Amino acid sequence: MGKRVAIVGTGQTFHKSHRPDVNGQELINEAVVRALQDADLKMKDIDAVVIGNMDHFEGINYVDCWSVDGSGGTMKPIIKLTTGGTTGCTVAIGGYHLVASGMFDKVLIIGWEKNSESDTTGAITTAFDPIWDRLVFAGAISGLAAEAQAYMARYGATDRDGARVSVRDRRHAMNNPHAQLRKEVALEEVLASPMLADPIHLLDVCPRTDGACAVIMASGELAEKIAPKPDWIWATAARHSYTYLGDADYGRLTSMREGAQEIWKKTGIKEPRKELDVIELYQPYSFGGLIWIEDMGIVGPGEAPQYIWDGNTDMGGELPINPSGGVISCNPIGATGLIRCAEAAMQVMGKAEGRQVPDVNFAFSTGFGGCWWTDMILHGRKKPK
Amino acid sequence: MADSNHIIIESGDAVQPFTYSIGMHGSKFFTEIRDNRRFMGIRCPKCKKVYIPPRGVCGDCFVEMNDWVEVGPGGVIGTFTILRFAFIDPETGHQKPVPYGYGFIRLDGADTLFQHYISVEDEKKIRIGARVEPVFSMNPKGSIRDIEFFRVID
Numbered sequence: 001m002g003k004r005v006a007i008v009g010t011g012q013t014f015h016k017s018h019r020p021d022v023n024g025q026e027l028i029n030e031a032v033v034r035a036l037q038d039a040d041l042k043m044k045d046i047d048a049v050v051i052g053n054m055d056h057f058e059g060i061n062y063v064d065c066w067s068v069d070g071s072g073g074t075m076k077p078i079i080k081l082t083t084g085g086t087t088g089c090t091v092a093i094g095g096y097h098l099v100a101s102g103m104f105d106k107v108l109i110i111g112w113e114k115n116s117e118s119d120t121t122g123a124i125t126t127a128f129d130p131i132w133d134r135l136v137f138a139g140a141i142s143g144l145a146a147e148a149q150a151y152m153a154r155y156g157a158t159d160r161d162g163a164r165v166s167v168r169d170r171r172h173a174m175n176n177p178h179a180q181l182r183k184e185v186a187l188e189e190v191l192a193s194p195m196l197a198d199p200i201h202l203l204d205v206c207p208r209t210d211g212a213c214a215v216i217m218a219s220g221e222l223a224e225k226i227a228p229k230p231d232w233i234w235a236t237a238a239r240h241s242y243t244y245l246g247d248a249d250y251g252r253l254t255s256m257r258e259g260a261q262e263i264w265k266k267t268g269i270k271e272p273r274k275e276l277d278v279i280e281l282y283q284p285y286s287f288g289g290l291i292w293i294e295d296m297g298i299v300g301p302g303e304a305p306q307y308i309w310d311g312n313t314d315m316g317g318e319l320p321i322n323p324s325g326g327v328i329s330c331n332p333i334g335a336t337g338l339i340r341c342a343e344a345a346m347q348v349m350g351k352a353e354g355r356q357v358p359d360v361n362f363a364f365s366t367g368f369g370g371c372w373w374t375d376m377i378l379h380g381r382k383k384p385k
Numbered sequence: 386m387a388d389s390n391h392i393i394i395e396s397g398d399a400v401q402p403f404t405y406s407i408g409m410h411g412s413k414f415f416t417e418i419r420d421n422r423r424f425m426g427i428r429c430p431k432c433k434k435v436y437i438p439p440r441g442v443c444g445d446c447f448v449e450m451n452d453w454v455e456v457g458p459g460g461v462i463g464t465f466t467i468l469r470f471a472f473i474d475p476e477t478g479h480q481k482p483v484p485y486g487y488g489f490i491r492l493d494g495a496d497t498l499f500q501h502y503i504s505v506e507d508e509k510k511i512r513i514g515a516r517v518e519p520v521f522s523m524n525p526k527g528s529i530r531d532i533e534f535f536r537v538i539d
Binding site for chain 1: 403407440463464465467468473487497498499500501502513530
């Protein structure tokens with residue numbers, strides 16, 4: 001068994017559609033400085049750095065090398081991890097492994113993206129097989145649309161059910177000064193927005209964002225010294241499920257189901273719906289907010305629409321989802337998964353300000369990639385035994 | 386199989402500094418499509434799942450597959466979308482003509498889905514479970530474009 005690990009500080013940029021005032025390393029530095037301030041640590045205290053973003057996105061690779069002035073990685077052990085959309089969650093899991101191993105006591109974890117400097121759809125296409133997947137491919141949205149169609153056909157859900165999720169997340173974003181999009185929308189506005197790929201409307205999906213996020217993890221007793229209320233990592237899981245896009249079981253997220261089951265089993269959670277207090281779901285489009293919480297085991301197959309219409313996942317509900325406004329409100333892709341992790345940590349640490357859910361014992365954060373990958377982290381207030 | 390039997394995919398007018406090997410299984414698949422208009426899948430000896438595209442290994446069982454089976458050419462729409470927003474196709478450098486139908490086709494006899502265009506001539510006919518058939522190119526070259534699209538025949 002490895003060492004116990006906790007998050008002791010987080011930092012984010014104020015995410016925007018376009019940050020021409022900074023370059024990549026300066027954007028990264030903003031998040032790093034805020035995380036160090038939050039933990040009351042100096043860069044010299046950090047033993048190792050994990051960094052990542054989407055391969056190819058800005059047409060500049062090797063962020064681990066060129067960003068060291070901003071990341072603080074100069075003359076320190078630094079590695080890059082990149083797994084597509086899941087990158088932000090993967091860097092967190094990688095940092096957790098480094099600290100748990102006992103090799104490093106304090107690790108700085110960074111995710112970032114400048115989508116404004118990228119052709120997002122073009123870059124995403126490079127992640128897919130050139131022979132079989134690219135002919136009809138249309139970036140992240142085509143697979144998501146196919147998933148939503150399959151789910152709707154299987155369970156009788158409608159585009160109104162999807163729109164309700166978008167209305168929720170966009171309302172929650174009003175409480176988060178770091179979110180890019182902070183504008184409430186009505187259900188009818190979502191449905192009236194342009195159809196991008198049936199059944200997905202413009203207001204059902206995430207934007208493209210410039211932003212960075214940093215998280216500091218520390219081992220056992222050290223974490224308790226650094227932070228009065230550290231966010232303990234209880235368990236992590238990661239799943240990849242197929243080779244070609246046509247292999248997936250459309251309408252169900254197999255990687256979420258298997259990863260979540262592993263976490264509930266590892267930690268003895270019997271009823272995630274009752275035992276979790278808040279979820280930061282990597283949910284790049286509204287229908288994912290229906291399908292994936294079923295696969296997570298919050299509700300049964302086909303039950304998510306009613307659960308969400310009843311207000312259970314709104315702020316003040318039984319299990320608030322995405323108090324931050326989620327990915328629909330803000331999506332600097334390589335940072336997006338780490339923002340979920342940081343927001344979950346802030347909920348446990350009591351630092352979520354205007355978006356704080358009261359008395360959080362367990363928070364759950366996830367990462368998602370367009371190849372139907374999922375990774376996830378269970379965060380807790382109590383130190384695991 | 387000699388190297389000369391392997392098929393090369395080109396990018397049309399756009400120049401890309403990449404040439405990709407399709408591999409043994411892909412080469413057989415596209416040779417059969419080009420010469421015989423036949424879709425070949427491959428069956429896992431352990432779980433019996435029939436894969437298309439064909440490949441050498443079943444990921445679930447992690448065993449080698451050699452049992453070729455003909456699937457299709459007809460099938461049903463497993464799932465689909467209709468793309469309506471314009472974007473530059475990084476494969477060609479040109480704007481993708483929208484709207485277009487994006488089908489995940491369950492070819493008769495296959496367990497995984499085959500991705501291709503679906504004709505959007507009559508959008509109302511496009512639904513999950515609708516029967517489809519391929520329309521083949523008159524000038525086959527041994528690529529995914531030897532099938533022009535699928536059309537609903539219900």
